[in-house]
Structures are given as structure tokens and as C-alpha cells.
Amino acid sequence: MLALGKLLELTLAGREPAEKTQLTVDGVRMRWLSEGALEVRPPEARDNGLDLLLSAGIHGNETAPIELLDRLLHDIARGDLKPRARILFLFGNPEAMRRGERFVEQDVNRLFNGRHELSSGFEALRACELERLAASFFNLPGRERLHYDLHTAIRGSKIEQFALYPWKDGRQHSRRELARLRAAGMEAVLLQNKPSIVFSAYTYDQLGAESFTLELGKARPFGQNQGVNVERLETRLKHIIEGTEPAPEQDTLDGLKLFSVAREIIKHSDSFHLHLPADVENFSELEVGYLLAEDIAQTRWVIEEEGARIIFPNPKVKNGLRAGILIVPASADGLA
Numbered sequence: 001m002l003a004l005g006k007l008l009e010l011t012l013a014g015r016e017p018a019e020k021t022q023l024t025v026d027g028v029r030m031r032w033l034s035e036g037a038l039e040v041r042p043p044e045a046r047d048n049g050l051d052l053l054l055s056a057g058i059h060g061n062e063t064a065p066i067e068l069l070d071r072l073l074h075d076i077a078r079g080d081l082k083p084r085a086r087i088l089f090l091f092g093n094p095e096a097m098r099r100g101e102r103f104v105e106q107d108v109n110r111l112f113n114g115r116h117e118l119s120s121g122f123e124a125l126r127a128c129e130l131e132r133l134a135a136s137f138f139n140l141p142g143r144e145r146l147h148y149d150l151h152t153a154i155r156g157s158k159i160e161q162f163a164l165y166p167w168k169d170g171r172q173h174s175r176r177e178l179a180r181l182r183a184a185g186m187e188a189v190l191l192q193n194k195p196s197i198v199f200s201a202y203t204y205d206q207l208g209a210e211s212f213t214l215e216l217g218k219a220r221p222f223g224q225n226q227g228v229n230v231e232r233l234e235t236r237l238k239h240i241i242e243g244t245e246p247a248p249e250q251d252t253l254d255g256l257k258l259f260s261v262a263r264e265i266i267k268h269s270d271s272f273h274l275h276l277p278a279d280v281e282n283f284s285e286l287e288v289g290y291l292l293a294e295d296i297a298q299t300r301w302v303i304e305e306e307g308a309r310i311i312f313p314n315p316k317v318k319n320g321l322r323a324g325i326l327i328v329p330a331s332a333d334g335l336a
């Protein structure tokens with residue numbers, strides 16, 4: 001197999017490849033751009049006009065999606081997968097991947113859309129570099145732009161696989177993209193309703209891509225992801241890459257559950273206290289009247305919303321960051 005197909009090995013070893021560009025047996029050009037960053041370009045005659053950004057390892061301990069991208073790259077490098085799309089593969093936080101940790105100094109996925117400029121350290125520099133790599137990848141006019149940022153969650157979940165769909169003023173969420181996600185095995189989508197500082201929000205807001213954070217199961221170390229079933233997503237990604245995707249069913253979302261954000265729980269101080277068991281699952285329902293959290297200056301988070309559920313509860317985040325999202329069921333009425 002071509003050396004550049006081993007991007008994961010190179011990244012984990014902190015090595016730069018001797019040859020930066022290689023051609024596969026069927027004329028696909030692979031180009032190493034920077035640590036954990038590789039562009040794949042099909043021969044011009046086969047290019048179908050899709051630019052696909054696949055990122056993983058934004059959180060270094062979320063290994064199932066990293067292994068999934070590694071398999072796709074191996075298949076391309078061996079000539080077993082024949083891309084018709086241009087693809088940018090990104091491993092987000094190589095140093096955290098080497099350490100098997102979510103992050104080292106700070107969470108890269110809180111440093112986009114201008115936040116890295118207010119910060120310092122290598123993770124701020126990496127967020128800046130990821131923005132630059134994504135922006136130069138998505139700079140060709142007239143092409144379809146799609147970004148999947150792949151993650152696994154800290155905790156178990158009542159709904160195992162789900163997506164978060166960023167928001168931008170004046171832009172509608174796409175029914176076609178939701179149907180595509182359903183076909184890829186996603187059971188639910190959270191429709192965001194305000195700007196955000198995560199990677200998918202940057203590519204959606206600034207670069208005009210259809211962008212999603214995908215949550216695929218629970219985070220486990222490398223080699224221990226038998227419990228994370230990414231088969232449907234992997235099959236769909238191969239179809240998207242090869243341009244053989246069956247047309248998504250437009251009319252029905254086939255049972256896909258939609259949610260919207262009711263409130264983000266922001267931790268303001270070290271006095272923040274979250275009244276949930278440590279092993280609470282994502283999508284756990286919370287009853288009206290339940291005291292969810294307390295913080296400095298008698299701040300109290302009491303559930304007011306019917307059908308409220310919690311995702312990503314995490315009282316350990318730094319002050320000023322999101323310590324959970326309260327979500328409620330949403331309808332498909334506002335979709336484009």
C-alpha cells in the first residue's frame with residue numbers, strides 16, 4: 001500500500017512522509033498537507049464535483065471514527081475504493097491522539113469561529129490551522145461541499161448515533177441532508193438554533209458547506225471499538241466517495257427523530273453543581289420542575305420544558321463553557 005495511505009501511523013508516530021504526493025494504481029492523487037492532513041483528488045475525468053471533508057480525532061480519545069477514516073484511506077491507497085469526490089482527511093488533535101486524551105491543554109472543538117484568536121497554546125494554533133486547511137480545501141466555486149466531523153461521546157446514550165446540525169441566520173436546514181444521514185444510520189438530529197464555536201459550525205457558517213458533527217457511540221481506546229457499529233455510515237461514506245450513493249428518499253425521513261436546543265447549560269464558576277448521576281445517559285428525559293444545576297449567585301437551572309432531555313452533561317468543563325445541552329422534540333416544518 002502507498003505510504004500516504006498510512007496517515008494514521010504517520011500521525012501517531014509524529015512523522016512527516018518523505019514523499020508528499022503519491023499516485024494510486026488508478027490515478028488518484030494523494031497529497032500530504034500537514035500533520036494529520038491529507039488531500040485525495042480523483043483523476044479529472046472521474047471527478048463528480050463533490051468536495052468532502054472527513055475529520056476525526058478533534059478529541060484525541062475518540063478512536064472509532066479515527067479507525068473508520070484510517071480504513072477508508074487504506075482502501076483508497078490500495079485502489080480498492082475509487083473516489084470520484086475530492087476528499088480532505090483531517091485528524092484534528094494529533095498530540096491528544098498520541099496521548100489517548102480528549103485534549104491536552106484545551107478542547108480544540110471550542111476554538112473555532114474566532115475563538116482561537118483569543119487564546120494561545122498549540123491547540124489554539126491547531127484550530128487556526130484546521131480552519132486554514134478547510135478554507136483552502138473549500139475554495140473552489142460551483143462544487144458541492146460536505147463536511148462530517150466524526151466523534152464518539154463520553155457517556156452511553158439512549159440514542160446511540162446522532163448528528164448535530166449547525167445554524168446560520170437565514171439558512172435553512174436541508175431535508176435532503178437529513179435523509180442522507182438517516183440512510184447512514186443516524187437515529188436523531190439536533191437542529192441547532194444559534195451560532196457555535198465547534199468545527200462543523202465553522203465550515204457551515206464560514207465556508208458554506210453542509211456540515212455535521214456525528215456522534216457514533218461511546219469513546220473507547222484504539223482497538224476496543226467492537227461495540228461501536230459504524231457499518232451503515234461506512235457503507236454510505238464509500239458510496240458518497242465513489243459517487244454511487246442511492247438517491248436518498250426525499251419525502252420521508254424514515255423515523256429520524258428531530259430535536260432542537262431549548263437551552264445550553266453554561267458553567268459560570270467553580271461553584272457549578274450538576275444534579276445528575278455521573279453515569280446518566282445522553283437523551284435522558286428530565287421532568288418539568290427538576291432542579292438540574294446550580295451555580296454562583298443563586299443561579300438555578302430548573303426544567304420548564306415539556307419533553308426535555310439532556311445531552312453532553314459535563315460539570316468538569318472550564319468555566320464559561322457548555323456543561324450540557326437541554327433539548328426538546330422538534331418538527332420537520334422548517335426544513336428546506
Ligand SMILES: O=C(O)CCC(=O)N[C@@H](CCC(=O)O)C(=O)O
Pocket residue numbers: 059109151152153154155164198200213311312313314
Ligand atoms: O460526550 C460528550 O460530552 C461530548 C462528545 C463530543 O465531543 N461532542 C462534540 C459535539 C460538537 C457539537 O456541538 O457539534 C463536542 O462536545 O465537541
Ligand SMILES: [Zn+2]
Pocket residue numbers: 058059062151152153
Ligand atoms: Zn468529541
